[in-house]
Amino acid sequence: MSKSSFPTAIQRSNVPVTIDENKCIADKGCTVCVEACPLDVLAINPLTGKAQMTFDECWYCLPCEKDCPAGAVSVEIPYLLR
Numbered sequence: 001m002s003k004s005s006f007p008t009a010i011q012r013s014n015v016p017v018t019i020d021e022n023k024c025i026a027d028k029g030c031t032v033c034v035e036a037c038p039l040d041v042l043a044i045n046p047l048t049g050k051a052q053m054t055f056d057e058c059w060y061c062l063p064c065e066k067d068c069p070a071g072a073v074s075v076e077i078p079y080l081l082r
């Protein structure tokens with residue numbers, strides 16, 4: 001797979017959901033956040049072996065953050081929705 005074929009067009013720092021790659025244990029087989037997300041916007045990046053957001057869409061429903069066993073997921077809720 002070439003580096004550009006995984007959907008990483010959006011800058012990770014600009015998306016509402018960020019994954020701490022030092023904490024994420026997707027490389028040990030975890031896919032909890034990927035399965036929890038109703039929008040399917042999270043995926044394991046085969047290049048890094050870590051979860052990441054692939055599309056800048058989010059319902060801020062938070063199971064990804066709450067269910068992550070490693071505490072690696074941070075959801076930045078926009079000011080207007082708080």
Ligand code: SF4
Pocket residue numbers: 017036037038039040041042057058059060061062063064065075
């Ligand atoms: S907050 Fe909800 S919609 Fe957004 S990434 Fe997490 S599970 Fe998916």
Ligand code: SF4
Pocket residue numbers: 019023024025026030031032033034050051067068069070071072073
């Ligand atoms: S739930 Fe947490 S540890 Fe598991 S893949 Fe997602 S970010 Fe990584």
